[in-house]
Amino acid sequence: xxxxxxxxxxxxxxxxxxxxxxxxxxxxxxxxxxxxxxxxxxxxxxxxxxxxxxxxxxxxxxxxxxxxxxxxxxxxxxxxxxxxxxxxxxxxxxxxxxxxxxxxxxxxxxxxxxxxxxxxxxxxxxxxxxxxxxxxxxxxxxxxxxxxxxxxxxxxxxxxxxxxxxxxxxxxxxxxxxxxxxxxxxxxxxxxxxxxxxxxxxxxxxxxxxxxxxxxxxxxxxxxxxxxxxxxxxxxxxxxxxxxxxxxxxxxxxxxxxxxxxxxxxxxxxxxxxxxxxxxxxxxxxxxxxxxxxxxxxxxxxxxxxxxxxxxxxxxxxxxxxxxxxxxxxxxxxxxxxxxxxxxxxxxxxxxxxxxxxxxxxxxxxxxxxxxxxxxxxxxxxxxxxxxx
Amino acid sequence: xxxxxxxxxxxxxxxxxxxxxxxxxxxxxxxxxxxxxxxxxxxxxxxxxxxxxxxxxxxxxxxxxxxxxxxxxxxxxxxxxxxxxxxxxxxxxxxxxxxxxxxxxxxxxxxxxxxxxxxxxxxxxxxxxxxxxxxxxxxxxxxxxxxxxxxxxxxxxxxxxxxxxxxxxxxxxxxxxxxxxxxxxxxxxxxxxxxxxxxxxxxxxxxxxxxxxxxxxxxxxxxxxxxxxxxxxxxxxxxxxxxxxxxxxxxxxxxxxxxxxxxxxxxxxxxxxxxxxxxxxxxxxxxxxxxxxxxxxxxxxxxxxxxxxxxxxxxxxxxxxxxxxxxxxxxxxxxxxxxxxxxxxxxxxxxxxxxxxxxxxxxxxxxxxxxxxxxxxxxxxxxxxxxxxxxxxxxxxxxxxxxxxxxxxxxxxxxxxxxxxxxxxxxxxxxxxxxxxxxxxxxxxxxxxxxxxxxxx
Numbered sequence: 001x002x003x004x005x006x007x008x009x010x011x012x013x014x015x016x017x018x019x020x021x022x023x024x025x026x027x028x029x030x031x032x033x034x035x036x037x038x039x040x041x042x043x044x045x046x047x048x049x050x051x052x053x054x055x056x057x058x059x060x061x062x063x064x065x066x067x068x069x070x071x072x073x074x075x076x077x078x079x080x081x082x083x084x085x086x087x088x089x090x091x092x093x094x095x096x097x098x099x100x101x102x103x104x105x106x107x108x109x110x111x112x113x114x115x116x117x118x119x120x121x122x123x124x125x126x127x128x129x130x131x132x133x134x135x136x137x138x139x140x141x142x143x144x145x146x147x148x149x150x151x152x153x154x155x156x157x158x159x160x161x162x163x164x165x166x167x168x169x170x171x172x173x174x175x176x177x178x179x180x181x182x183x184x185x186x187x188x189x190x191x192x193x194x195x196x197x198x199x200x201x202x203x204x205x206x207x208x209x210x211x212x213x214x215x216x217x218x219x220x221x222x223x224x225x226x227x228x229x230x231x232x233x234x235x236x237x238x239x240x241x242x243x244x245x246x247x248x249x250x251x252x253x254x255x256x257x258x259x260x261x262x263x264x265x266x267x268x269x270x271x272x273x274x275x276x277x278x279x280x281x282x283x284x285x286x287x288x289x290x291x292x293x294x295x296x297x298x299x300x301x302x303x304x305x306x307x308x309x310x311x312x313x314x315x316x317x318x319x320x321x322x323x324x325x326x327x328x329x330x331x332x333x334x335x336x337x338x339x340x341x342x343x344x345x346x347x348x349x350x351x352x353x354x355x356x357x358x359x360x361x362x363x364x365x366x367x368x369x370x371x372x373x374x375x376x377x378x379x380x381x382x383x384x385x386x387x388x389x
Numbered sequence: 390x391x392x393x394x395x396x397x398x399x400x401x402x403x404x405x406x407x408x409x410x411x412x413x414x415x416x417x418x419x420x421x422x423x424x425x426x427x428x429x430x431x432x433x434x435x436x437x438x439x440x441x442x443x444x445x446x447x448x449x450x451x452x453x454x455x456x457x458x459x460x461x462x463x464x465x466x467x468x469x470x471x472x473x474x475x476x477x478x479x480x481x482x483x484x485x486x487x488x489x490x491x492x493x494x495x496x497x498x499x500x501x502x503x504x505x506x507x508x509x510x511x512x513x514x515x516x517x518x519x520x521x522x523x524x525x526x527x528x529x530x531x532x533x534x535x536x537x538x539x540x541x542x543x544x545x546x547x548x549x550x551x552x553x554x555x556x557x558x559x560x561x562x563x564x565x566x567x568x569x570x571x572x573x574x575x576x577x578x579x580x581x582x583x584x585x586x587x588x589x590x591x592x593x594x595x596x597x598x599x600x601x602x603x604x605x606x607x608x609x610x611x612x613x614x615x616x617x618x619x620x621x622x623x624x625x626x627x628x629x630x631x632x633x634x635x636x637x638x639x640x641x642x643x644x645x646x647x648x649x650x651x652x653x654x655x656x657x658x659x660x661x662x663x664x665x666x667x668x669x670x671x672x673x674x675x676x677x678x679x680x681x682x683x684x685x686x687x688x689x690x691x692x693x694x695x696x697x698x699x700x701x702x703x704x705x706x707x708x709x710x711x712x713x714x715x716x717x718x719x720x721x722x723x724x725x726x727x728x729x730x731x732x733x734x735x736x737x738x739x740x741x742x743x744x745x746x747x748x749x750x751x752x753x754x755x756x757x758x759x760x761x762x763x764x765x766x767x768x769x770x771x772x773x774x775x776x777x778x779x780x781x782x783x784x785x786x787x788x789x790x791x792x793x794x795x796x797x798x799x800x801x802x803x804x805x806x807x808x809x810x811x812x813x814x815x816x817x818x819x820x821x822x823x824x825x826x827x828x829x830x831x832x833x834x835x836x837x838x839x840x841x842x843x844x845x846x
Contacts (some may be wrong), residue, residue, distance in 0.1 A: 180515075185523040185639050186811045188631065189754035198753045234763065235622065239504075241758045242629045246508060252638065253511045253518075260518040265587035269520050292559045303524065306564075310481075310527040314539035318552055318562045341555040350469045 003214070004232035011209035015202050019170055023125075023196045025161030026078035032273040034160045035075070037085075037139070039153035042068040045140075049150075058143065058151040067099075068153060069140035074103060077132045080158040084123045085114060085141065091149035092116050097142045098124055104134035111142065122194035123159075166196075174199045174244065180252045181273070199244065203237040274307060280350075281311035284385050287377055288346055291316035296336055299350040305333065308350060337372050341388050347374065357384055364388070392583060396590060399582035400430075400597050402457050406464030407433025413467035415668035416474045421612070428653060428672060429648075430597055435679045436460060438574040442543065450541035453581050475482025494618045499654035501618075501625040508628060509600050512637045516596045519639075520588035525564075526641025532563035534573035534591065538580045543570060571682045572643040592640035599637050602649045602822065603628050607765045609656050609826065611832040627825045632756040632814045643684045650680035651690040652822020655786055658694050659830060660780040689793055690819055697786035706780045711785055714792070722800070735802040743798055744809040750813045757817075760825070767828045780834055787827050790820045 025032060047066030049058040058066050083098065096114040110131030115122050125130035127174045141153060159169065173195040178188055192198040211230045216223045260268045269278055288295055295317040300306035305319035306357035319333070335354040340349075347364065349357060363371040365387065378385040408429025412422060440459050444451055479534045490498065537543055544559060546566035577593040585588055603624050610620035628634070636645040654676040661669035677691040696714075700707025722738050729736045751761045768775065775784040794816055795801050806812040 047820065180519075180522075180635065180638050181526060181641075182522050184635060185525075185642065186814065187750070187754075188635050189756060192754045193749075198755065200755045200759065202751050204752070204759055207759065207762070232758065238626065238629070238759055240505065241755065245629070245631050245634075245755065245758075246504065246511075247506065248512045249634065250513075250639070253514050254517040256515055260520075260589070265585065267590050272520055291561075292557050294556055303413060305526050306524070308522075310532060310535075312530060313535040313561075314557075316561060336553070340553040341523070345556065 001228070001232050004210075004229045004246045005236060006049040007229075008206060010328040011206040012203070014209065015206045016167070016170070016196075019197050019202065019313075020163050020166045023082070023161070023170075024163050024166040025081050026076075026371075027161075028163040028166075030162060032079050032160045032162050034165075035072075035080070035158040037070055037072055039155055042070045042141070042153060043138070045069050047143075047147075052152070054154070056153045058147060058153065061143065061145065061146055064145055066143040066147065066151075067140055068142075069099075069138060070156075071138050072136070074135045074137050075158070077102070077126070077128075077136050079161065080136075081124050081127065081132070081161055082123055082159055083139075084157045084159060085121045086154035087121050087141075088155070089147075089156060090151050093145060093147050093151060094145040095144040096121075097144070098305055099140040099142050100132070100136055101138040102131070102134040103137050106132075109140075117190055117193050120191075136276065143156045158223060167278070170196055175249055178248050203241055207233055207237045248273075252370065269311075269348050277304060277307050278311055280380065280383055281308040284308075284348060284378060284381075284383075285312050285315060287385070288312065288315050289344075292319070293344055294342070295344065295346045295348065296341075297348040297350065298333060298335070298352040298355060299348075300333070300352055300354070301350075304350060308348060335366055338366065338372055341372060343388055345388045346377065347386050347388065348383060349386070357386055362389075392590065393805065395582040395584070396579070396593055399579045400593065402460055402464075403433030403437045403578075404430040404597070404601070405433070406460045406467070407431070407436060409464045409467035409471065410436070411672065413470040413474070414671060415666075416471055418664075418666045418668040421608050423604055424595065424612070424672075425610035427603075427608050428657075428676065430601035431650060431653065431679055432675060433460065433464075434492055434575055434578070434594060434598075435571070435675075435682065436463065438571050438577055438682075439654065441574050441578065442570070445542040448542070451577070451581060452541075456578065456581070463762055490617065494616075498618050498621050503643070505603060505621075505625050505628050509596065512599065512634060513596045515638045516592050516640050517589055521592070521641045522639045523642055526639075529563050529565040529568055530572050530643060531566075531576060531588075531591070531641055532561075532573075533570060533578035534580070535586060536561050537570075537573060538577045538586055545846045568643075569682055569684060569687075571679075572646060572684075575646075595637045595645055596642035598646060598649055599628065599633070602653070605653055605656070606822070606826065609660065610829055610833075612660065613830065615829065615833055618681065623825065623829045624760075626760070627822060628820060630757055630760060630825075631820060632818055636818065642815075644818055646678060646683045647687050647690065648820045648822050650676050650683060650687065651819055652826065654680055654691065655694060655697075655823040656826050658697060658786070659783050659826070661780070662697065686816070686819065690790070693789035693793055694786055696789045697782040700785045701782040704776075704778060706783065707785050708776065711788060714789075718792075718796075728802075734797060736796065737802065740799055743813075746807060746810050746813050748797060750810065751817065756814050757821070760821070763822050764828050767831050771831045771834075775831070780831065785825055785828055787820075787824065 020039070021028075034080075038054040040051040040054050042056050044056070044058075045067045047058060047062045048060045049056060049066070049068070051057075056068060058068065060066070076326070085098065097111045098114055098171060099109050099111040101109055108131070112126065112130055114124065139156060141156075143151065159165065176191065178191065180188070183190070189198075193384065210233045214229050214233070215225065259267055260271055263271055272278055291314070293316060295312055295315055297305045297307070297309045297312070297319045299319070309317045309319040333354065347355075349355060353366065357363070357376070358365050358371075359376065361371070362373060362375055364374045365371050373389040374386040375389060376384065377387050408425045411432055412425035415425065418500075437456060437460050441458050449455060457646060460762055521531055533546055536546075544561060547555075547560045547562055548566055549562050552560065552562035566598050575594040579591045580586050606627050607620050607624040610623045611617070614659060620750070628718055632653050633645070633648065654673050657669050657673035660666075661673055673694070677694060680687040681691045696707055696711055699710055727738055750756050774780055797816055798807050799822065803812060803816075
């Protein structure tokens with residue numbers, strides 16, 4: 001068993017060294033301090049926005065583009081092969097790119113797309129072939145297309161890429177928390193895409209290496225293979241992986257206890273991440289009639305419509321299932337047909353553009369100009385509950 | 390405190406009744422009590438939903454007494470049957486051979502058991518605290534449960550179009566009104582005991598089912614002849630799979646029950662291919678029905694057990710059947726219609742390459758720890774024996790399961806959902822329990838061969 005542990009540890013160290021080797025910069029054993037440029041340091045060259053504290057908030061595009069750039073103290077590209085943007089947005093833009101200029105080729109602007117992974121921007125790895133060479137003199141953030149929501153640019157960081165810093169960063173990545181939010185039911189480990197190497201792959205390689213070495217040694221020495229050794233290697237790798245997962249689970253339990261502990265069922269629901277939406281639904285629910293009276297929830301956000309509908313149950317509520325049965329439709333829901341609305345039906349309008357309520361005329365107004373008489377039951381800045389007359 | 394008692398009873402009544410019924414049915418066979426306990430929860434909960442459906446049909450409003458009484462009576466009848474049957478204890482394998490273990494083995498066993506219990510405890514706390522989170526959980530499962538709980542019977546759910554047409558009728562709609570009611574009925578049963586709707590506590594069946602799966606898995610592994618440490622390691626591996634635990638931590642979706650039911654049914658089927666005991670066949674059939682009742686895909690999963698059964702009767706016919714199915718699939722891909730609606734999926738003849746997200750989720754990200762590396766390794770090392778008399782039924786079952794996943798991933802409208810990664814892990818999860826046991830079977834088979842000891846002496 002000791003030989004299994006030793007082989008596995010050696011293999012793991014070997015793989016770790018390889019990860020550090022390919023992810024560190026030119027000066028692996030030198031001194032490369034990290035650099036951070038705050039969002040407020042950047043200047044807007046296209047679009048609209050404003051500095052806010054140490055950040056810069058981008059609000060809208062001009063001719064379909066927003067550009068934020070900064071002149072920075074020049075540095076050698078090879079020392080900083082990675083960059084990290086700290087951006088925040090409720091609804092990130094579809095197309096984002098990092099752009100830069102070099103002293104050697106000042107007329108040319110190089111760029112590389114930026115991707116959102118697990119609610120944050122994935123770090124960018126840059127190399128010579130993409131133009132990340134020579135001396136970098138300026139950097140920029142470019143967003144193409146309309147901004148669905150304000151984009152807060154907090155900072156740009158050029159992390160240190162010495163061997164020690166890269167090793168520390170590797171362990172930070174592996175030790176990061178994986179929050180158990182709604183998206184986690186489909187892709188809980190999405191953030192691992194941004195890791196130097198996912199821990200499973202690392203341990204699988206280490207496991208394989210250790211087993212091959214053991215089998216090789218046994219073969220060369222004409223020894224009988226003790227199959228307990230490969231199994232011990234596998235078990236060690238599995239338990240190591242699982243300890244990480246157990247710790248993550250423990251963190252989630254602590255977070256859940258802080259958020260929901262000591263509360264009643266109703267209080268827990270009102271302590272959810274979307275508590276405002278729940279409160280709104282419950283407010284509507286108090287004034288709505290029982291089934292079979294119908295309630296149609298309309299929102300451009302399918303998720304919000306579904307959440308409100310859920311909290312309206314067991315009233316006869318439906319997110320916009322009109323005029324067709326919407327199946328996993330995350331797009332904008334169409335307005336219900338006028339013909340299918342009956343007197344006494346209730347309609348919730350929640351951040352919805354497909355149907356408008358004219359308070360002066362007491363009418364629901366369809367995009368084609370068609371109308372239906374309706375009266376307000378509850379009016380809130382973000383939502384409206386009306387009853388069809 | 391009252392909630393805790395109510396929850397305990399909502400768990401205990403179906404579990405004890407289910408375990409007693411299974412024990413009564415298998416009393417003369419070499420199955421352990423642990424198997425009855427492991428399978429008992431799912432069987433008992435399924436029986437409870439049948440009672441609920443019957444009451445709903447009869448127009449009787451649900452109540453704990455109305456539902457619980459027949460379930461408890463059934464359990465009581467099973468108890469008296471067990472007492473009246475002379476149990477041949479001599480052939481029952483003992484599960485706790487702890488006394489024979491070395492100090493190191495005992496320490497490993499305790500470590501694995503502690504890790505498993507700690508995980509289950511954390512999952513239980515998480516389930517009890519966190520209200521429904523996943524999109525599908527409140528869009529198509531709890532939606533039905535919420536309404537049915539309020540009305541005390543199964544009020545119809547209809548399509549959105551029908552709902553829009555018919556104002557004034559007492560009918561509801563959600564994202565998938567056609568989905569089976571078994572899982573929502575689990576939630577209603579729990580809510581009935583609580584006496585109120587609680588967005589967190591209704592999900593307690595998820596964590597209990599997970600614990601029951603652990604017991605069933607350990608007992609079945611022991612039945613294969615594995616020692617306590619190896620059986621515990623297999624159980625630990627199964628219950629440590631991150632994606633499986635996430636389904637419990639973010640409870641509310643039906644996929645966990647499909648995975649558990651399919652896995653348990655496959656294991657019982659495979660035990661039957663070895664023992665030819667009617668009790669194993671009965672258990673397999675019962676749990677396969679549960680699997681089919683949970684989700685539409687459950688029916689297809691249950692059908693993937695058929696080739697294995699045929700192979701168990703006649704290996705040549707079974708293998709020929711698999712070959713014929715593969716040939717038919719090839720002909721369909723060449724000459725078939727562009728799309729064909731089947732089991733809620735539209736089968737397409739056009740190949741959609743989703744191999745990258747599948748690879749990333751199975752081999753790069755931590756969804757499955759090292760499971761798929763291990764399965765591939767075990768299969769590759771034992772490829773010569775996979776289709777021998779003993780392992781052929783199991784291998785054929787797993788081939789059918791792989792074929793199902795492959796078709797859904799690469800030749801159906803679900804490919805979009807695989808590409809955007811919303812179902813990649815969920816469909817794989819359905820087969821994960823079976824795969825873990827299949828790997829253990831292959832390994833135990835090698836041990837049997839080397840030691841030349843019959844499995845069921």
